[in-house]
Amino acid sequence: MKALIVGAGIAGLAASKFLTDIGWEVTIVEKARGPRTSGYMIDFAGSGYDAVERAGLLPRFIAKHHQIDAVEYVDTKGHTRSIIDYKLTRETMRGRLLALLRGDIEQILLDAQSKAVDIRYSMSVDEITDHGDSVEAVLTDGSRVTADLLIGADGIHSHVRGLVFGREENYLRYLGYHVSAFMFEDPAISADLRGGFKILTVPDRQFALYALDDGRLATFDAHKDASRERPAKPAARLREVYGDLGWHLPSVLDHADHCDDIYYDWIAQIEMDQWHKGRVVLVGDSAYAVSLLAGQGASMAIGGAFVLAQLLAKMPVPEALASFETRLHKEVLEKQASGRRTANWFVPPTEFHNKVRDVFLNATRLPGLSWLLRNFFAPSLKSVVRE
Template sequence: MRTNTVLISGASIAGPALAYWLHRHGYAVTVVERAPAIRPGGHAVDIRGVARDVCAAMGIMPQITRDRVHEEGFAWVDPAGRRTSEMPASLFGGEGIVAEYEILRGDLAHILHEATRADAEYRFGDRITALSEGDDGVEVTFRSGRTERYDLVIGADGIHSGVRALAFGPEERFIRRLGAYTAYFTMPAQPDLDPHWFLMHGIPGGRCAGIRPENEHTAKAMLSFRADGRTVDPRDVAAQKALLAEVFAGAGWRVPPCSTRWGTRPTSTSTSSGRCTWTGGAPAGSRCSATRATARPRSAAWAPAWAWWGRTCSPVSWPAPAATT
């Protein structure tokens, strides 16, 4: 008897969630992650609509309720910090810019890992370097030097996906640049600010800054701006910090220095070909001091306030999940 095998690249949100359901349907799942452990940090993730239904079906809503961010609403502020407009979380039946259930990406990743670690094999500190597809599966070469064969390989490794590049070609074929950059990072909690409201400040020139609550010790800060023809290497942290310093020089309110990654997004949420497929996740980005920033798609000055995680995996024709001889 042989059980069909699946390799998932990426242990953020999409990867572990997919591992849960594949295991439920009889597959043997391995998750490989290039980071040494579950990555911390990242933007808050809204749990609403079908996402809430899925989390309830997985039995993880109690953990999400325990760890969620207690955010009461969103407000614009002027340079002096005075509120000019507000949107409470209760507005639009809890389906506005702030959801009833919001949780930090890193906290949700830990919950999903705990829910799947006993049923899926996790390999941290490694990544896929080569794929060779044949009639009997996909031969996978890892950076560690090991080579193994799987029935299906799935990339859930973010915007700059290594699996997508190996299976389908350069990312330029799949990335549509939105003309904006965003930096998202951890900072000390601001004792003089309301600890339960996401505050946003608009700055002339297509720039904005925001601070949202996290816990009694830390807060999440965000800087966003129009690219206006500027380009920066998403892996060059020094260049990112220099660009931020240039763009936000002289900006008021509470604009701190940090690193950033450019705002991009895939032109489609999933891609498949034969036994290889790719699906996005809620990505964690480059380091910003001792924390991590998150790259997210942005299309307008205030769009960074919206949580973005919607990811699905398209159907792929391959052997049925039942064990075979």
């Protein structure tokens, strides 16, 4: 059996690994010129954690885990407002929570590929034709690939979804925020963070900085924005949004000016009743983006790819695709709803909301109250892989 996978992100590489494990031949096309190294810190638990454990990849994930003791919320002067005890959070999740850079997750999955996998960078699909028992794609270099299954793993703005299921606006729910992430080096900021993870939070805006052991710093920001315009110059937009704030932001914004691969997008979810049509199926953000607010997108991308491969190992393609949707749909809907509920918690709209969050987080560190943390993070352990 043969699969053509569009997108060599987390979902595409995971699908390739799990399909070759069950004996499929795989071709991947990826529009980027090579593997992506940039990224942001990802909390990894639940479905994805279970999948990589079942596939024997957990030791590689643990080796790339970043030890985080605490996540500290700070004010515009850098003074601590509240702290999430990350060590305690991991304990309440029985250790089944890892912190990894997105680029590291992709690299682990890339290293785990069979040598037989044909990965073509700077390549995409122009046309897809379903022949009933096979699918044919015309690639951007004019060549043709025929496969038993085409997997669209090309992210929230999926081109495959556009070609096969229709326009993005039919499926994308904008949540009202923009997100950015980039990496840079600044020894003075690294020294101040001392390997820590700090988040500056003011109403409608938050900017996170994480100091890596190798001297790099990883950022991510989330800010409210009613407009769905994506700025031509992300660094300039970040300066408009954060230029009035203190702490390390003046230096960080200077670094942004010199960074040529700032990730910048809307915070949004993808809502579809069906993720497959004939011999084409979507996996990961292209099918069911839950958003940064739900914090489970990478995990669901890997978990979903694992479940799909397990089903394809057991039954014919059409039945496997239908079962895949049935198996994941409820969990995806729950995660998406929880992401939307968490918005005011994640990016508090007023100083009052900010203070309520501070009180809650500081309470979780009091003796006997760690159950608050357990209840808060328990849904992250739910898994589509264990069912």
